[in-house]
Amino acid sequence: MEWETVIGLEIHTQLATKSKIFSGASTAYGAAPNTQACAVDLGLPGVLPVLNKAVVDMAIRFGLAIEAEIAPLSIFARKNYFYPDLPKGYQISQYELPIVGLGRVTIELEDGSTKVIGITRAHLEEDAGKSLHEDFHGMTGIDLNRAGTPLLEIVSEPDLRSPQEAVAYMKKIHALVRYLEISDGNMQEGSFRCDANVSVRPRGSHEFGTRTELKNINSFRFVEKAIEYEVERQIEILESGGAVVQETRLFDPDKGETRPMRSKEEAMDYRYFPDPDLLPVEITPEMIEKVRAEMPELPDAKRQRFIEAYRLSEYDAGILTASREMADYFETVAKAIEDAKLAANWVMGELTGHLNRENREIGESPVSADQLAGLLKRILDNTISGKIAKEVFEAMWAGEGDADTIIAERGLKQITDTSALEAMVDEVIANNPKQVEQFRAGKEKVLGFFVGQIMKATQGKANPAQVNELLRKKLSS
Numbered sequence: 001m002e003w004e005t006v007i008g009l010e011i012h013t014q015l016a017t018k019s020k021i022f023s024g025a026s027t028a029y030g031a032a033p034n035t036q037a038c039a040v041d042l043g044l045p046g047v048l049p050v051l052n053k054a055v056v057d058m059a060i061r062f063g064l065a066i067e068a069e070i071a072p073l074s075i076f077a078r079k080n081y082f083y084p085d086l087p088k089g090y091q092i093s094q095y096e097l098p099i100v101g102l103g104r105v106t107i108e109l110e111d112g113s114t115k116v117i118g119i120t121r122a123h124l125e126e127d128a129g130k131s132l133h134e135d136f137h138g139m140t141g142i143d144l145n146r147a148g149t150p151l152l153e154i155v156s157e158p159d160l161r162s163p164q165e166a167v168a169y170m171k172k173i174h175a176l177v178r179y180l181e182i183s184d185g186n187m188q189e190g191s192f193r194c195d196a197n198v199s200v201r202p203r204g205s206h207e208f209g210t211r212t213e214l215k216n217i218n219s220f221r222f223v224e225k226a227i228e229y230e231v232e233r234q235i236e237i238l239e240s241g242g243a244v245v246q247e248t249r250l251f252d253p254d255k256g257e258t259r260p261m262r263s264k265e266e267a268m269d270y271r272y273f274p275d276p277d278l279l280p281v282e283i284t285p286e287m288i289e290k291v292r293a294e295m296p297e298l299p300d301a302k303r304q305r306f307i308e309a310y311r312l313s314e315y316d317a318g319i320l321t322a323s324r325e326m327a328d329y330f331e332t333v334a335k336a337i338e339d340a341k342l343a344a345n346w347v348m349g350e351l352t353g354h355l356n357r358e359n360r361e362i363g364e365s366p367v368s369a370d371q372l373a374g375l376l377k378r379i380l381d382n383t384i385s386g387k388i389a390k391e392v393f394e395a396m397w398a399g400e401g402d403a404d405t406i407i408a409e410r411g412l413k414q415i416t417d418t419s420a421l422e423a424m425v426d427e428v429i430a431n432n433p434k435q436v437e438q439f440r441a442g443k444e445k446v447l448g449f450f451v452g453q454i455m456k457a458t459q460g461k462a463n464p465a466q467v468n469e470l471l472r473k474k475l476s477s
C-alpha cells in the first residue's frame with residue numbers, strides 16, 4: 001500500500017521583550033539560576049499578573065504578516081497541570097479565544113514550486129521553568145528564570161505532507177519572526193522550537209490517521225530526522241496489522257529515533273478556564289492600523305523586489321532574502337558598487353562559503369558589507385582580477401584591514417602597463433618556439449599555455465584581457 005504522511009507543527013517562539021509576559025523580571029538569557037524569577041514567576045500567593053503590552057503588539061505584527069484575523073477580544077486561560085518547574089500549578093495560555101486567528105504562509109520547495117500552508121491560530125502564553133538533571137546526583141534542580149518568558153505558539157493546519165515540507169515551513173516561520181523582529185529565533189537557547197504532530201494514511205484516503213506528537217525539537221535537521229523516523233515506525237506498525245497509539249514521544253538525536261514519553265492528554269485533562277486575574281485583551285482597529293503602518297518589508301515582497309530591481313533569478317533572490325541580515329548585507333553591497341550580479345555572486349559564494357565553514361551568522365562576519373563593496377570596486381575598475389580578489393578577501397577575513405590597504409601592502413595591483421606586459425609577452429614567445437608553431441598551425445588551445453606562463457611570472461597580477469589581446473596580436477604577426 002502507498003502511504004501519505006500528514007504533519008502539523010506547533011511552533012513556540014520566544015518573544016523578544018526585555019521583561020516577562022506578566023512580571024517585570026528580566027528575560028535575558030544565561031543568568032545564574034533563579035536570579036531572574038520574581039514573586040509572580042514563582043507563583044507566590046497574593047501576587048497578581050500584569051500583561052506586558054509589548055507582547056500584544058508583537059502578536060498583532062505576526063497576525064498581519066500571515067494575513068490573519070486579529071481577535072478584537074481575546075482571553076487568557078489557565079491550563080492546569082502539575083510539574084516541578086511550574087510552581088503555580090497552571091500555565092497561563094490562551095485557549096478558546098486566541099489573539100491571532102486563521103492565517104497562511106507560502107513555502108518554497110526544493111523543486112521551485114510553492115505551497116500555501118494554513119495557520120490555525122497563534123496564541124500568547126508563558127513559558128515554564130527548567131528542570132536541571134546534569135549537575136545533581138539523586139536529585140533534580142529547578143531553575144525558574146525561564147518561567148514567565150513570553151511565547152507565541154503558532155499552530156499549523158495538518159497541511160504538511162513530507163518532512164521536507166515541514167522543514168521548509170519551519171524555516172519560513174523562523175525567517176518571518178526574525179524579519180518582524182518579534183523573536184531572535186535563537187534555537188540553541190530555546191527561543192524557537194517545535195512539536196511535530198505526525199500521522200500516516202493510505203494515499204487517497206480522506207480521513208486522518210492516528211497521530212503522535214514529537215516534543216520540543218530545536219533544529220531544522222532534527223525535525224526532518226524525527227519525522228522521517230516516525231513515519232517509518234508508523235507504517236511498519238500499520239503494515240504488520242497493528243494500530244498507532246496516540247501519544248507524546250521524544251526524539252533522541254544521538255540514536256536518531258523517537259520513543260514514548262507519555263500518553264496523549266486531552267484538553268479536558270487540563271481543566272482550562274479563563275484566568276480571573278487577567279482582563280480580556282481588547283484590540284481596536286486603531287491599534288492594528290498603528291502596527292500595520294510600522295510593518296517592515298516581508299520576505300516574499302523583498303524577494304519579488306530583488307527579482308525585479310536587481311534582475312536576480314528566483315533562486316538567487318530566495319537565498320539572498322532568507323534572512324533580513326543577508327538581504328540588508330547584499331543590498332548595501334549592490335547599491336555601493338552598482339553591479340547586483342557581482343554583489344550576489346560574492347555574497348552567495350565567497351562570503352557564504354566562509355561563514356558556513358566557520359559556522360557563523362552573517363551578523364558575525366569579520367568582513368562588513370562596506371568592506372566587501374570596497375573590494376569589488378577594485379575588480380570593477382581593473383585594479384585587481386577576480387582571482388586576486390579572493391586572496392584579498394582572505395586577508396580581509398583574517399582582519400588585515402580593508403581592500404585598498406591590503407592591495408597596497410602586498411603589491412597586488414594589476415599590471416596594466418602595456419609596455420611592461422609587451423616585454424613579457426615577447427619573452428614568452430621567444431622561449432617557446434614549439435608552442436608558437438602549434439598555435440600558428442591552428443591549435444587555439446595553446447593560447448592558454450601562454451597566458452598561464454605570464455600569469456605565473458606575474459603571480460596572477462597581469463591584466464588577463466590585455467595579455468590575451470597582446471598575445472593574439474604578436475602570435476599572428
Ligand code: ADP
Pocket residue numbers: 006007008009010155156157158159197198199208209210211267
Ligand atoms: P493538541 O492541542 O491536542 O496538540 P490540536 O488539535 O490543537 O491538538 O492540534 C495540534 C496540531 O496537530 C496541529 O498543528 C494540527 O494541525 C496537528 N494535527 C491534528 N491532527 C493531526 C493528524 N491526524 N495528523 C497530523 N497532524 C495533526
Ligand code: MG
Pocket residue numbers: 010195213
Ligand atoms: Mg499539542
